Amino acid sequence: QLQLVESGGGLVQPGGSLRLSCAASGATLGNYAIAWLRQAPGKGREGVSCISSSGETTYYADSVKGRFTISRDNAKTTVYLQMNNLKPEDTASYYCAATMMAVGCILRPSAYENWGQGTQVTVSS
Secondary structure (H helix, E strand, O other): OOEEEEEOOEEEOOOOOEEEEEEEEOOOHHHEEEEEEEEOOOOOOEEEEEEOOOOOOEEEOOOOOOOEEEEEEHHHOEEEEEEOOOOHHHOEEEEEEEEEOOOOOOOOHHHOOEEOOOEEEEEOO
């Protein structure tokens, strides 16, 4: 059973940076496509970024393109989300999620069946 644990959230000023980590255990991470998703208060979950099992394919929501970078280290069983130039509208709970997908990845939250517990990101001055 794959288990995911997020870390790295916190309070940051607008324009600042954070790096989120998603540590996996219980299964071979290299078999899974991984996504970062977020949920702001009063809103539904939205896909932020995803990365294929090989790391060759990545997708980003339009709202974070050019600011966020997803990467993975299968040897260390960890997926990262580097977030730069953070904005107040990035404030949300951030989750990593996994699904077995041979090729590519997808930003749709309903495609993922394994979820972490989330980490809070607050962007405020």
